Amino acid sequence: MKKIVVLGAGYAGLKTVVALQKKVRGQAQITLVDQNDYHYEATDLHEVASGNLPASKITYPIQDVLNSETTTFIQDRVVKVDPATKTVKLTHHDDLTYDYCVMALGFVSENFGIKGATENSLPMASVEEAKAIHEHLVNKMKDYQRTQDKNDLKIIICGAGFTGIELAGALADAKRRLAKIAGVDPSQISITLVDAASRLLPMFDDKLANYGVNLLKKLDIKIVSEALISEIQPGLVLYKKKGEDDDAQLHDVAANTIIWTTGVSGSPVVSDSDLPARRGRVMDTDHLTAPDDDDLYMVGDVAAVMPPDGKRPYPTTAQIALSMANYAAKDIAARVKGGQRPGKYTYKSLGTVASVGNTRAFGVAMGGHYRGYPASFIKKMIMNKSLFETGGVKELMAKGRFDLYH
Ligand code: NAD
Numbered sequence: 001m002k003k004i005v006v007l008g009a010g011y012a013g014l015k016t017v018v019a020l021q022k023k024v025r026g027q028a029q030i031t032l033v034d035q036n037d038y039h040y041e042a043t044d045l046h047e048v049a050s051g052n053l054p055a056s057k058i059t060y061p062i063q064d065v066l067n068s069e070t071t072t073f074i075q076d077r078v079v080k081v082d083p084a085t086k087t088v089k090l091t092h093h094d095d096l097t098y099d100y101c102v103m104a105l106g107f108v109s110e111n112f113g114i115k116g117a118t119e120n121s122l123p124m125a126s127v128e129e130a131k132a133i134h135e136h137l138v139n140k141m142k143d144y145q146r147t148q149d150k151n152d153l154k155i156i157i158c159g160a161g162f163t164g165i166e167l168a169g170a171l172a173d174a175k176r177r178l179a180k181i182a183g184v185d186p187s188q189i190s191i192t193l194v195d196a197a198s199r200l201l202p203m204f205d206d207k208l209a210n211y212g213v214n215l216l217k218k219l220d221i222k223i224v225s226e227a228l229i230s231e232i233q234p235g236l237v238l239y240k241k242k243g244e245d246d247d248a249q250l251h252d253v254a255a256n257t258i259i260w261t262t263g264v265s266g267s268p269v270v271s272d273s274d275l276p277a278r279r280g281r282v283m284d285t286d287h288l289t290a291p292d293d294d295d296l297y298m299v300g301d302v303a304a305v306m307p308p309d310g311k312r313p314y315p316t317t318a319q320i321a322l323s324m325a326n327y328a329a330k331d332i333a334a335r336v337k338g339g340q341r342p343g344k345y346t347y348k349s350l351g352t353v354a355s356v357g358n359t360r361a362f363g364v365a366m367g368g369h370y371r372g373y374p375a376s377f378i379k380k381m382i383m384n385k386s387l388f389e390t391g392g393v394k395e396l397m398a399k400g401r402f403d404l405y406h
Contacts, residue, residue: 001027001028001029002024002027002028002029002099002100002336003028003029003031003097003098003099003100004020004024004028004029004030004031004098004099004100004101004102004332004336005030005031005033005088005096005098005100005101005102006020006030006031006032006033006101006102006104007033007034007078007081007088007101007102007103007104007105007269008033008034008078008103008104008105008106008267008300009032009034009036009039009062010039010040010042010104010105010106010300010301010321011042011300011318011321011322011325011386011390012102012104012106012299012300012301012321012322012324012325013032013034013102013104013105013299013300013325014032014039014062014065014325014390015321015322015325015326015329015389015390016102016104016297016299016325016328016329017030017032017065017066017071018065018390019325019326019329019330020070020329020332020333021066021067021070021071023329023330023333023336024070024332024333024336024337025067025069025070026070027336027337028070028336029070029072030070030071030072031071031072031073031074031096031098032062032066032071032072032073032074033073033074033075033076033078033088033090033096034062034073034075035075035076035077035078036062036075036127037061037062037063037073037075038059038060038061038062038127039059039060039061039062039065039390039391040055040058040059040126040127041058041059041318041383041386041387041399042106042107042318043318043383043386044057044058044383045058045124045125045126045127045129045130046124046130046163046166046167046169046170047170048127048130048131048134049124049129049130049131049133049134049167049170049171049259050134050137050167050170050171050173050174051134051137051138051174051177051178052170052173052174052358055127055130055131057399058127058399059127059399060391060395060398060399064391064394064395065390065391065392065395074090074093074096076090076091076092076093077090077091077092078090078091078105078269079091079269079272080269080272080273081101081103081269081273081275081296082273083273083275083290083293083295083296085097086098086099086101086295088101098295099295100295100296100297100332100335100336101295101296101297102297102299102328102332103269103270103296103297103298103299103302104299104300104302104321104325105266105267105269105270105300105301105302106266106267106300106301106302107125107264107265107266107267107280107301107316108123108125108264108265108266108267108268108280109123109124109125109129109260109261109264110262110263110264110265110279111123111260111262112262112263114229114230114231114232114262115230115231115232116231116232116233117158117229117232117260119232120232120233120234120235120236120258121158121232121258121259121260122136122257122258122259122260123259123260123261124163124167124259124260124261125264133257133259136257137155137174137178137257138178138181140152140153140256140257141153141178141179141181141182142181142182143256144182144183144184145182145183149256150188151235151254151255151256152182152256153182153184153188153189153190154189154190154192154254154255154256154257155171155189155190155191155192155255155257155259156192156193156194156237156253156255156257156258156259157171157191157192157193157194157259157261158194158229158232158237158258158259158260158261158262159193159194159195159260159261159262159263160193160194160195160197160200160223160225161195161261161262161263162352162354163261163264164193164195164259164261164262165193165200165201165212165216165354165356166354166355166356167259167261168191168193168216168219168221168356169215169216169219169221169355169356169357169360170355170357170358171191172191172219172220172221172356172357173357173358175189175191187220190220190222190255191220191221191222192221192222192223192224192253192255193216193221193222193223193224194224194227194229194237194239194253195223195224195225195227196225196226196227196228196229196242197225197226198225198226198242199225200212200213200223200225201213201354203315203352204362204363204364207369208362208363208364208369208371211362211371212354212356212362215356215360215362216356219356219357224239224253226241226242226243227239227240227241227242227251228240228241228242229262230250231250232258232260235254235255235256235258236252236253236254237252237253237254237255237258238250238251238252239251239252239253264301264316265279265280265281266279266280266281266282266301266302266303267280267301267302268280269302270282270298270302275290275298276290276291277302278304280301280302281301281302281303281304281313281316282298282302282303282304283304283306283313284298284303284304284305284345286344286345287331287341287344287345288303288305288324288327288328288331288345297328297331297332299321299324299325299328300316300320300321300324300325301316301321303324305320305324305345305347307347314347314349315352317349317352318386319349319350319382319386320347320349322386322389322390323347324345324347327342327345330342350365350366350382351363351364351365351366351367351378351382352364352365353365353370353375353378353379353382354379355376355379358376358403359373359376360372360373360375360376361375361376361378361379362375363375363378363379365378365382380401380402380403383400383401384396384400384401384402387399387400388400
């Protein structure tokens, strides 16, 4: 019986297991490892950070979708993979050996070595981190009652990529609730996005990008652009404006909540395993395996896949993670059964939609541009689709977004 080890129960890992279980029953034994006993919908972390949703609404038990005859679950942290001996080292359990390994350990917040970023800002790359942001915000609002320090009411988000923008929108929705805790009018709570780019939302054309930026402004979200952050001090973001000399005096903006969303990199286990990677992402082969190792699949945020134009890898999204998982399951099942392997992996994006709060969004989907409420509807449908793909009807009914009519 072949041994398949899947590392990580995020979108990519859990979907690989769910798809494989059906294909290799009785012919392979699957072992799934994750540090948590729950799966979480990473695209919804901003809802937990803002307090708009409890963590229980974006998580479900991993065991819910496992078939105990085919799959064993181990809750533990992966230390490293040794491709030479086909072994996985875990923190608290014995080493695992495999015929095929699927590494799907997801992402961590990337701070690019910027001074003080780790110590003085809050990342949002896991449920625990999202909960910590919400707890911090509530504490600052409570503090304000005592301190009357305006900085307790100020929130800065470093990095205005999709993560930063979606978080800003969710926080705008949360203002009323937060203001009540502080005992102030919601207009006194300020949200500021700071980003190095001159033009936000580079993946969209001018019209759609302007729409997105105006949406943020309408919600009273301030945007400081062309601001390259170079240091974070307690309660202070220091940045250099585009075009200024290196020795020019830094600008600063103050807030007692500073959140770090300047991008992500693949799990550190990738470099700890000595795999060739850039920002924790390994350039995959046509079969989604690591270069020179056809038995080690790299899927989701630890992988980079080049589109046919070969310019830059596809951005990491839940959608591509699920698509890679489906392919990896098909490829491994074919090999377990001694059948013909599928042709090389290809990806067709269904679109990209960013939400700005609960009822507004914008993006490109199914070849069209969408704005406002219709885009928000599509966004929730996309999220429900990914939830259903792995969690099935049970998780969709329990955790799906059906607040479609406002
Ligand atoms: P990102 O890399 O897309 O954006 C990071 C932003 O931070 C950029 O705008 C960059 O200019 C800015 N930045 C980086 N360093 C900086 C510095 N020192 N000073 C100032 N600004 C700085 O990262 P992300 O938003 O975390 O997204 C990660 C991936 O996840 C992306 O591929 C994104 O498309 C995807 N994502 C998709 C969705 C969605 O589909 N709705 C939602 C969230 C994330």
